[in-house]
Amino acid sequence: MRGNLDRFVDTFLNTKVMLKYLPDILSGVVVTIELALLIVVTGIAAGLALALLRSLGIRPLNWLIIGIVDLFRSLPPLVVIVLIYFGLPSVDLSPSGFVSTWLSLALVLMAFAEEIFWAGITSVAKGQWEAARSTGLSFGQTLMNVVLPQAFRLTIPPLTNRTIAITKGTALGTVVAVTEILGQASSAMSNSYNPSPLMMGAAAYIVLFFPVVVAARWVETKFAWKR
Amino acid sequence: MNRPIVDARGLHKHFGALHVLKGVDLRVAERELVFVIGPSGSGKSTLLRCLNRLEEPSSGSVVVDGIDMLDPRTDINHARQRIGMVFQSFNLYPHMTALGNVTLALRKVAGKSRASADALGKAALERVGLADRAGHTPGQLSGGQQQRVAIARAVALEPRVMLFDEPTSALDPELVGSVLEVMRSLRESGMTMIVVSHEMGFARNAADRVVFMDEGAIVEQGPPAMIFEHPAQERTRTFIGQIQRH
Amino acid sequence: MIQTFFNLEIIAASWPIVLAGLRNTVLLSLLVVPLGLVGGLILALLASVKYPVVRWPLMAWVDFFRAFPPLVLLILLFAGLPFAGLELGGFVCVAVAFFLNTGAYYGEILRAGIDSVPAGQVEAARSTGLSRLQAMAYVVLPQAVRNVLPDLLSNTLEVVKLTSLGSVVAVPELLYQARQAQSITYNPTPIVVAAIVYFLMLWPVVRLLSRLENRALAGRY
Numbered sequence: 001m002r003g004n005l006d007r008f009v010d011t012f013l014n015t016k017v018m019l020k021y022l023p024d025i026l027s028g029v030v031v032t033i034e035l036a037l038l039i040v041v042t043g044i045a046a047g048l049a050l051a052l053l054r055s056l057g058i059r060p061l062n063w064l065i066i067g068i069v070d071l072f073r074s075l076p077p078l079v080v081i082v083l084i085y086f087g088l089p090s091v092d093l094s095p096s097g098f099v100s101t102w103l104s105l106a107l108v109l110m111a112f113a114e115e116i117f118w119a120g121i122t123s124v125a126k127g128q129w130e131a132a133r134s135t136g137l138s139f140g141q142t143l144m145n146v147v148l149p150q151a152f153r154l155t156i157p158p159l160t161n162r163t164i165a166i167t168k169g170t171a172l173g174t175v176v177a178v179t180e181i182l183g184q185a186s187s188a189m190s191n192s193y194n195p196s197p198l199m200m201g202a203a204a205y206i207v208l209f210f211p212v213v214v215a216a217r218w219v220e221t222k223f224a225w226k227r
Numbered sequence: 228m229n230r231p232i233v234d235a236r237g238l239h240k241h242f243g244a245l246h247v248l249k250g251v252d253l254r255v256a257e258r259e260l261v262f263v264i265g266p267s268g269s270g271k272s273t274l275l276r277c278l279n280r281l282e283e284p285s286s287g288s289v290v291v292d293g294i295d296m297l298d299p300r301t302d303i304n305h306a307r308q309r310i311g312m313v314f315q316s317f318n319l320y321p322h323m324t325a326l327g328n329v330t331l332a333l334r335k336v337a338g339k340s341r342a343s344a345d346a347l348g349k350a351a352l353e354r355v356g357l358a359d360r361a362g363h364t365p366g367q368l369s370g371g372q373q374q375r376v377a378i379a380r381a382v383a384l385e386p387r388v389m390l391f392d393e394p395t396s397a398l399d400p401e402l403v404g405s406v407l408e409v410m411r412s413l414r415e416s417g418m419t420m421i422v423v424s425h426e427m428g429f430a431r432n433a434a435d436r437v438v439f440m441d442e443g444a445i446v447e448q449g450p451p452a453m454i455f456e457h458p459a460q461e462r463t464r465t466f467i468g469q470i471q472r473h
Numbered sequence: 474m475i476q477t478f479f480n481l482e483i484i485a486a487s488w489p490i491v492l493a494g495l496r497n498t499v500l501l502s503l504l505v506v507p508l509g510l511v512g513g514l515i516l517a518l519l520a521s522v523k524y525p526v527v528r529w530p531l532m533a534w535v536d537f538f539r540a541f542p543p544l545v546l547l548i549l550l551f552a553g554l555p556f557a558g559l560e561l562g563g564f565v566c567v568a569v570a571f572f573l574n575t576g577a578y579y580g581e582i583l584r585a586g587i588d589s590v591p592a593g594q595v596e597a598a599r600s601t602g603l604s605r606l607q608a609m610a611y612v613v614l615p616q617a618v619r620n621v622l623p624d625l626l627s628n629t630l631e632v633v634k635l636t637s638l639g640s641v642v643a644v645p646e647l648l649y650q651a652r653q654a655q656s657i658t659y660n661p662t663p664i665v666v667a668a669i670v671y672f673l674m675l676w677p678v679v680r681l682l683s684r685l686e687n688r689a690l691a692g693r694y
Contacts, residue, residue, distance in 0.1 A: 008557070011556050011557065012553070012556065012557070070676055070679050070680065070683075071672065073679045074671060074672045074675040074676045074678075074679050075634075075668055075671055075672060075675075076634035076635070076636075076637035076648070076671060077634070078637045078638060078640070078641075078648060079637055079648055079664070079667065079668050079671055080668075082648065082652065082664055083661070083664050083665070083668055086652075086655060086661055086664060087478065087661040087664060087665065090477040090478070090660075090661055091477065115683070115686075119686060119687070122687070164539070164540075165631070168540075168541075168542040168543070169542070170542075171542040171544040171545050172544055172638075174544070174548075174641075175641060181545075182542075182544065182545055182548065186548065186552070189552065189553075194556070195552070195553040195556045198548065198549060198552065198553050199549075199553070201545065202541070202545055202549055205540070205541060205542055205545055206537070206540060206541065209540035209541070209542075210536060210537065210540040212540070213536045213539050213540040214536055217532075217536065279600055281596055281599065281600060304599075304602045304603065304604050305602065306602075307599065307600060307601065307602040308601070308602040310600070311600075311601075312597075312600040312601075314593060314596065314597060314600075316593050318591075318593040318594055318596060318597035319597075320594065320597075320598075320612050320616075321616065322615045322616055322619065331598075331601070331603070331611060331612075332598075332601035332602055332603055335603060335607050335611065336601065336602040336603055336604075336607070337602075377597075380597075380601065381600075381601065384601060384602065
């Protein structure tokens with residue numbers, strides 16, 4: 001019994017191997033965080049921009065927006081990454097693995113964020129628009145001061161959930177040789193022929209994302225709307 | 228009285244630090260209609276819910292139709308078929324028709340076949356005057372109709388006693404009458420009923436006994452004429468006075 | 474550009490491989506969606522027990538598997554377990570990883586659904602003699618599922634998209650086959666074809682979801 005436990009620890013939690021590759025994993029953490037932050041900022045900003053454009057009510061523009069949004073809601077993120085990384089070189093564009101992953105996940109987040117923002121905007125009752133406009137506020141002022149603050153409350157819970165789900169996709173960057181956590185852990189694992197780096201990588205992901213998920217749960221209850 | 232059909236003794240109920248029932252005894256004879264009145268927070272609903280163990284008493288005993296409701300060995304689901312309950316907020320199942328609501332327990336607890344359950348269900352709906360609405364869902368029924376379906380749901384299991392927890396408090400005034408009608412006819416058919424309600428007119432005409440509760444204890448009980456006209460206790464007098472002012 | 478991305482010859486040549494991939498994606502989905510739902514249902518039912526002793530570890534489990542990227546879990550099972558002497562095939566690893574990951578998500582959704590059913594429903598059911606299990610099965614769950622149907626649908630969509638992860642552990646689903654074809658022909662057309670297939674397959678669900686969500690919102694005001 002003792003022997004088995006020792007063997008397990010020696011294999012999966014080998015301190016020597018873990019210490020050796022700790023710097024690699026940590027640099028992977030930095031890359032993961034960079035990637036995640038880029039995705040979140042650009043994805044949400046783009047999604048908000050699309051939702052605001054949609055609120056202008058220009059028919060052909062709306063169809064285009066809906067088309068784009070539907071596209072990136074239907075495609076698996078990994079497919080988008082592969083398409084960009086392996087496809088674009090054929091038209092003389094060679095995005096790096098990092099850029100491909102960032103672009104793909106940002107586009108996917110943009111699509112979901114647009115839907116969530118749009119749902120928030122449309123759910124603010126028409127009466128609010130009418131009241132504000134009737135007091136002389138312009139379209140832009142109404143949007144900024146009356147509608148968006150109310151829409152905000154509704155969008156926080158689904159938005160945080162969706163953002164977390166998508167940023168976990170940074171792990172997909174491994175497939176296109178991005179040196180984020182999983183990528184580093186995988187190479188370390190094959191180089192040392194020992195799975196301990198992978199355990200470290202898994203632990204790194206948990207340390208990064210578990211608090212975020214718990215915080216999101218707290219945020220959800222705070223912004224929960226009364227039925 | 229001869230062996231009471233409901234025999235509750237020394238009921239205490241604590242909700243955390245709150246002592247809601249303070250040693251309540253209640254004995255109800257067969258075919259009796261007992262009306263329970265009192266200010267909100269007096270423990271009336273809690274008392275009722277202890278009788279079919281929807282609320283777990285902190286101490287005391289409850290025996291209904293010879294079954295010890297608090298004994299862990301009692302098959303509580305089987306026992307509950309003998310006690311019908313009607314709620315203030317109806318609690319009809321929105322995803323089923325009126326007939327579906329009435330027959331669910333018949334099929335799953337009493338083990339009746341679908342055909343037999345449907346027949347019994349239709350008969351129960353007939354009894355409350357809603358046989359023609361058997362196929363309607365609760366959303367398509369008025370409040371009074373929903374409550375009558377809820378009564379049919381309880382009655383269909385042929386209970387020995389029925390508990391009513393403020394059955395008309397959530398209804399618009401013009402719909403109250405239809406529900407009271409059904410309750411009156413139930414009484415006439417000999418059902419034992421314990422009713423928590425503010426409908427004093429109904430109490431005056433139909434109740435055998437009125438029980439006045441305040442702050443978790445029974446203050447006074449007796450025939451409606453006595454309680455409403457010559458209550459013995461000061462607190463009863465105050466309460467009756469407040470009610471009659473409305 | 475057409476020659477690059479929509480090369481007809483290559484489409485014709487790689488079509489059988491891609492089709493086989495599509496078949497496997499569908500089969501995989503038909504396996505993992507029910508698996509996830511069952512896992513979620515178990516979690517949600519466990520969570521409906523009132524004791525905080527049970528609820529807290531359950532929430533920790535759910536949050537753990539919502540925080541853990543599915544690909545990492547998959548790689549851990551596929552490349553890590555062999556070191557413990559356990560060589561599960563890519564397919565089994567996908568099944569286990571998905572059961573754990575999507576089970577947590579479905580569990581959250583179903584738990585919220587069950588919580589949304591008013592307590593009076595259970596009381597009424599129990600007062601007519603229905604057992605706790607019967608009340609859950611006939612009264613609570615039908616209403617719970619109805620209440621969270623858009624979320625369930627949305628998550629199912631995500632699960633189907635997630636099957637593309639199988640390509641990383643050599644499960645011959647659609648993306649894997651497309652990438653194989655691409656590396657053989659040195660042409661990205663098969664991947665474009667796979668993307669189009671995914672789109673055609675999933676877009677109707679996306680549209681349906683949009684409509685459901687909008688209708689739910691209209692009801693709120």
